Amino acid sequence: MRFLVQPHPAALDRARPPVRAFLAFSVLLLVGWAASRAAHGALTPDGLARILEPSPGERFGPLALWEEVHQGAFLYGFLLLTLGSLLVVSPVAPGLRNALIGVATAAALVDLLAPFLPVVRPGFPGWAALRIGAFALAMVALLAAVVLAWANFGREGRRTGG
Amino acid sequence: MVDPRVARFSWPIAAFAAMVAIVMATGAVLFARKMGFDGGHVRAFYLGAEATFAPPRSLAGLLEVAIPHLLAVPLLLFVTLHLVAFAFGARRRPFALLAGITWGCAAVGIGAGFVIRFAWPWLAPLKVAAFVGLEATMLAWLLLLAAAVLPPARRESRSGGLTASGAARSRAAR
Numbered sequence A: 001m002r003f004l005v006q007p008h009p010a011a012l013d014r015a016r017p018p019v020r021a022f023l024a025f026s027v028l029l030l031v032g033w034a035a036s037r038a039a040h041g042a043l044t045p046d047g048l049a050r051i052l053e054p055s056p057g058e059r060f061g062p063l064a065l066w067e068e069v070h071q072g073a074f075l076y077g078f079l080l081l082t083l084g085s086l087l088v089v090s091p092v093a094p095g096l097r098n099a100l101i102g103v104a105t106a107a108a109l110v111d112l113l114a115p116f117l118p119v120v121r122p123g124f125p126g127w128a129a130l131r132i133g134a135f136a137l138a139m140v141a142l143l144a145a146v147v148l149a150w151a152n153f154g155r156e157g158r159r160t161g162g
Numbered sequence B: 001m002v003d004p005r006v007a008r009f010s011w012p013i014a015a016f017a018a019m020v021a022i023v024m025a026t027g028a029v030l031f032a033r034k035m036g037f038d039g040g041h042v043r044a045f046y047l048g049a050e051a052t053f054a055p056p057r058s059l060a061g062l063l064e065v066a067i068p069h070l071l072a073v074p075l076l077l078f079v080t081l082h083l084v085a086f087a088f089g090a091r092r093r094p095f096a097l098l099a100g101i102t103w104g105c106a107a108v109g110i111g112a113g114f115v116i117r118f119a120w121p122w123l124a125p126l127k128v129a130a131f132v133g134l135e136a137t138m139l140a141w142l143l144l145l146a147a148a149v150l151p152p153a154r155r156e157s158r159s160g161g162l163t164a165s166g167a168a169r170s171r172a173a174r
Helices: A009-039 A045-052 A063-088 A094-120 A127-152 A156-160 B004-034 B039-047 B059-088 B092-118 B121-149 B166-173
Strands: none
Touching: A009 A063, A009 A127, A045 A063, A045 A127, A063 A094, A063 A127, A063 B004, A063 B059, A094 A127, A094 B004, B004 B059, B004 B121, B039 B092, B039 B121, B059 B092, B059 B121, B092 B121
């Protein structure tokens, strides 16, 4: 945490290699996450409806939905915190950084919560497409955050503040 | 008062707090739907029940749930408590007490399933108590995190009794 709150040049130089290794694994996680959803058929509206849409009489939706949201929120939470914090200590314009984290967070929330729309209101149209679009947007925003952090973390410009 | 260095991290911390809130809320729903909040249901979940043709949980099945939680729960608690301590410069005793309750509830919650299944089924209410304790204390930590990233004017009146005075925080920062 020290290199985040006390970004001295020496600390940042030492931190750069492990940060970049972490960022590489973040890319693998994001790609793997998308691939996993594709493999389960969750990147098409029909496939998503088959997995997560509540059966008749299933008032609170399938357990699989709650489990997926439980795990998904955990992953999103740590990615947003770590990538967002790295951007804070990188020479990235605050507006761009906040916009990126804001878009990623909003898209993640829509991705996680959209499958509850047909639970709350059975037959809700378009929820699956909404979820797929939000997931794609969240992935793009998080990948952009990774690229920005990779390119800028530890660079000279940032060392003057944030 | 909140450590001024936290202001720069408001967006990532707010996003993290929102996601942890979803993790805890969905965890509560999963607990309620799979086990329920009374000892009898928890016992039936682990030991099986003839009435519902539910088999007893196997060791492999329990480990499949416990192992990811043994990584995820401590990591979540560590980061959340770290952020609260960073933001507020926590007072030693109340912070340690609440943190101890949180860690204790987490440990009992994860371990109790094995104990109920293989040793003492009558400990089922302890599993429920540990889960409720973990949820309640996590709610408190999340409220503190939310208070840390609220705009300053509204934050002043919301910081809790766990937090240190400005002077104490300044000492900690030095």
